[in-house]
Each structure stands twice: as structure tokens, then as C-alpha cells.
Amino acid sequence: MEGSSTNGQVSTVQFGGENKVLVIGAGSTGLALAQGLKKARIPYVVYERDENATRKRNWSMGLHWAVPALQYLIPDELLARIQGTQTDPNVPTKDADQLPFINGQTGELIGEIKSDKFYRLRRDKIRALLLEGLDVRWGKAISDLIYSTDGRKITARFADGTEDTGSLLIASDGLHSTVRTLLVGSEKAKVTPIDFATAMCFTKHSRDRALFLRAKPHHPLYQVAPHPNGYFGWLSLHDGDDPDHPENWTFYHYISFREPRNVTNDRSNAEHVAHQKELARQFTDPFKSVFEWMPDDHPVWYGKLRQWDPSEPEHKWDDHDGRVTLAGDAAHPMTFQRGQGFNHAIMDSFLLCKGIESFWNSGDFSSEQRAAAITDYENEMIPRGGEEVRLSEANSIAMHDWEKVMQSPSMKKGMHVSHQAARIMDY
Incomplete structure (x- = not known):
């Protein structure tokens, strides 16, 4: 074998022989791909660095234009239960929906982002659904790649000294992908912050307050509020599983703000809370109240908005004749205020599954066929993912500039997929 290696004794672990797909990362991207491979009877193993399926951080994700891709990947019995993975499974999913944009200062409706069928999925619930029936090896942090x-x-x-061999490896190991680092080097693999940051808040409230936060004219699940002073507010229901007890609901909210990318934010948790409350006092309700009602010592999650563009020339990686490639956040982490990341990740899984099927089920395991399939995938994914990374950054910038909000990619393009991607999914 060629390639770098680690010192010490190595234990070889073979799950299903060497003719299989190694999937690195048990996030939604890797699990959706694994479901598709299993459905196509293609041998696979998923490796995940975490010790189990429980993750410290949770959030929600919008699934809209990539619904057909997910339909292709997962079995019908799982697809039939997707409604239950939403932030509020009790709210019927419409065939068409719109995300209201309000003036954060006055509450006036300034526009609506149109969408086809829109699922607001809770990350922990969709992962639990996608995990069902899959072969996942936990506590396996990848440390090296070796090519025959x-x-x-x-x-x-892996870091524990074990290893496994397959015909190809798909890296879906997230924002700070180890495989991406192995492919392009530590410096080139680093995500790039942009000039905005926020603190994510997840709160519960009394029955009356919870009902107020969801009262008309507000959308029952989510709303967005750009502010004339250059802030961006988000409020959504994160957990509405218990319809009869609003005091058990969890709300997800944040206000993002300008912060130069080279500034190190050393606020304490309490200072982050105080800062979010200070910003919220400039907003109308329900944004003003949801922050005011948050305890001063409530834990929050600070972060800069970050990205990595796979189409930049210096980010080009060697896929070693189709033996390794990237998908999802490992390939194109993007800012989240356009709501596109999950859809592009599922699109990646769909295209990879179709590409692998194209040579695997024909019995042609030649390097040429595999390389052609992965090249086709990368030739579509890299420009698509790169364009969305740039659009999402432009959108985040526009959302913090009152004069540009109505010209933002979200307002002009909505949630719809490009015609090219739509044709690809028209299987």
C-alpha cells in the first residue's frame, strides 16, 4: 500500500469483505447515503467518531426541493414516518408554503419566501429515523487514508488502531471534516468565517407565553425578522411534540450581528445572553419577549458564520481514481440563513448512490467505472455546492443590510432548486 501511516500496531477489521463502501460520518448525509446503498443491496459500513447516536447539540433543518432525492434513498416505511420527525409533527405539511419575513422593528410583513412542500425537521429525530436498520460502528475517529x-x-x-478496507470511501464527516484535511491539508481544509456571528438559544416558557409566541399573525412554526439597524432575527418552534402542554414546547431563536471575522469573541455565557437581550430590545414582539423571558444564566451556543467553497482552485482534491470523495458539510459547509445546506447534502447522497449503483450492480468493479462515476458526481457537486456557498454568504450579508434585504438571494430565488438539479432528480 502507498500513503502515510501511523506508528504502532494496527488491527485489521473487515466488515463484509473488501468490496464495500466505507461511509465516514453518521450525520444525516452519511445515513441517507447508507440507506440508499442498503436499498440497492450494495455492501457498506458507516463509521462514526462519536461513541453513540446522542449528540450534544441539536437544531432544525428545512427539507424542501430535495424531497424527491430523499424519497429515492430511503424505504417507503421510513418515508411514511417523516412527518413525525418535524419540530411539530401535529402541524400538517402543506404542498406549498411560505416563510414570512417581517420588519424586526415594526412587525410589518415585508415579504414571503415561497416554497414547495416544506418539512421543518428536528435533527435528532431525522437522524434517529435514518439510523434504523443500518450498520454503524461507533467510536471510530478516522486518522489516515491508505491507497492500494x-x-x-x-x-x-482509525485512532484506536483499527482499520478497514473498501472499494471506495465517502466522507460525510461534517464541518470540520478530518477526511477533507487528509485530502487538501490542514490549512486549506479550514472553514472560513464571515463577518457575522450569533448565539443560538433554546428556551421553554409558561403556557401563556408559549401560546403567545405562536399566536397569529405569526407563522405557527417559524418567522424571520431582518432589522433596519443591521440585525437578523430568527424564531421557530424546536419541539412541539406535546400539543396539549405548551409549557413543554422548546423554542429556537437567535439574533445575528456583524462581527469582523478576525475578532476573537471572549464573552462569557452570561455576557452572550445579555448581548442577545440587548439586541432584542430593538425588536418588536415576539422577538423582544422571547429573549427578555430567557433566564440571565441560560446556556447558549455562540458561533461565527462559516463556510468552505469546494470550487476554489486551491481546494481541489485528488479522489485517487474515484476511491475517495466528500459530501454534505464535509464538501460545502455554508452559512445557514438561506436554509439550503440539508437539501444540498441529500442531493449529494442521491447522486453518489445513483453513481455507485451505475457500476456496482452491473458487476463491473473496475477502477475505470468507479472513477468515471465519482468524476461525474464531483463535476456536478463542486460547482453546485460552490455556487450555493457563495449565494448563502451573499444572503447572510444582505440580511444584515436593510437596503439589500429585498434583493437577497432568498427573496429573489426563493427555496426552489435550480432547473439543472431538478432535471437530475427527475429519475
Whole structure:
């Protein structure tokens, strides 16, 4: 074998032989791909660095134009239960929806983003659904990649000293992808912050307050509020599983703000809360109240908005004749205020599954067929993902500039997929 290696004794673990797909990362991208591979009877193993399925952080994700891609990947019995993975499974999903944009200062409706069928999925619930029936190996942090000299195999080496070999490896190991680092180097693999940051808040409230936060004219699940002073507010229901007890509902909210990318924010948790409350006093309700009602010592999650553009020339990686590639946040992490990341991730999984099927089920395991399939995937994914990374950044910038809000990509393009991507999914 060629390639770098780690010192010490290595234990070789073979799950299903060497003719299989190694999927690195048990996030939604990797799990959706694994479901598609299983459905197509293609051998696979998912490796995840976490010790179990429980993750410290949770959030919600919008699924809209990529619904057909997910339909292709997962079995009908799982698809039939997707309504239950929403932030509020009791609110019927419409065939068409719109995301209201209000003036954060006055409450006036300034526009609506149109969408086809729109699922607001809770991350922990959709992951639990996608995990069902899959072969996942927990506590496996990848540390190295080794390529066979005959061009046919790839070996994943893990931090615990074990390794496994397959025909190809798909890295869906997230924002700070280890595989991306192995492919392009630590400096080039780093995500780039942009000049905005926020603190994510997840709160519960009394029955009366919870009902107020969802009262008309507000959308029952989510609303968005750009502010003339250059802030961006978000409020959504995160957990509405218990319809009869609003005091058990959890709300997700934040106000993002300008912060130069090279500034280190060393606020304490209490200072982050105080800062969010200070910003919220400039907003109308329900934004003003949801922050005011938050305890001063309530834990929040600070972060800069970050991205990585796969189409930049210096980010080009060697896929070693189709033996390794990136997907989802490992390939194109983007800012979240356009709501596109999950859809592009599912699109990646769909295209990879279709590409692998194209040579696997024909019995042609030649390096040439595999390389052609992965090249086709990368030739579509890289420009698509790169364009969305740039659009999402432009959208985040516009959302913090009152004069540009109505010209933002969200307002002008809505939630719809490009015609090219729509044709690809028209299987």
C-alpha cells in the first residue's frame, strides 16, 4: 500500500469483505447515503467518531426541493414516518408554503419566501429515523487514508488502531471534516468565517407565553425578522411534540450581528445572553419577549458564520481514481440563513448512490467505472455546492443590510432548486 501511516500496531477489521463502501460520518448525509446503498443491496459500513447516536447539540433543518432525492434513498416505511420527525409533527405539511419575513422593528410583513412542500425537521429525530436498520460502528475517529498500489482499494485507519478496507470511501464527516484535511491539508481544509456571528438559544416558557409566541399573525412554526439597524432575527418552534402542554414546547431563536471575522469573541455565557437581550430590545414582539423571558444564566451556543467553497482552485482534491470523495458539510459547509445546506447534502447522497449503483450492480468493479462515476458526481457537486456557498454568504450579508434585504438571494430565488438539479432528480 502507498500513503502515510501511523506508528504502532494496527488491527485489521473487515466488515463484509473488501468490496464495500466505507461511509465516514453518521450525520444525516452519511445515513441517507447508507440507506440508499442498503436499498440497492450494495455492501457498506458507516463509521462514526462519536461513541453513540446522542449528540450534544441539536437544531432544525428545512427539507424542501430535495424531497424527491430523499424519497429515492430511503424505504417507503421510513418515508411514511417523516412527518413525525418535524419540530411539530401535529402541524400538517402543506404542498406549498411560505416563510414570512417581517420588519424586526415594526412587525410589518415585508415579504414571503415561497416554497414547495416544506418539512421543518428536528435533527435528532431525522437522524434517529435514518439510523434504523443500518450498520454503524461507533467510536471510530478516522486518522489516515491508505491507497492500494493496484488502484482498486482504499483503507481507512482509525485512532484506536483499527482499520478497514473498501472499494471506495465517502466522507460525510461534517464541518470540520478530518477526511477533507487528509485530502487538501490542514490549512486549506479550514472553514472560513464571515463577518457575522450569533448565539443560538433554546428556551421553554409558561403556557401563556408559549401560546403567545405562536399566536397569529405569526407563522405557527417559524418567522424571520431582518432589522433596519443591521440585525437578523430568527424564531421557530424546536419541539412541539406535546400539543396539549405548551409549557413543554422548546423554542429556537437567535439574533445575528456583524462581527469582523478576525475578532476573537471572549464573552462569557452570561455576557452572550445579555448581548442577545440587548439586541432584542430593538425588536418588536415576539422577538423582544422571547429573549427578555430567557433566564440571565441560560446556556447558549455562540458561533461565527462559516463556510468552505469546494470550487476554489486551491481546494481541489485528488479522489485517487474515484476511491475517495466528500459530501454534505464535509464538501460545502455554508452559512445557514438561506436554509439550503440539508437539501444540498441529500442531493449529494442521491447522486453518489445513483453513481455507485451505475457500476456496482452491473458487476463491473473496475477502477475505470468507479472513477468515471465519482468524476461525474464531483463535476456536478463542486460547482453546485460552490455556487450555493457563495449565494448563502451573499444572503447572510444582505440580511444584515436593510437596503439589500429585498434583493437577497432568498427573496429573489426563493427555496426552489435550480432547473439543472431538478432535471437530475427527475429519475
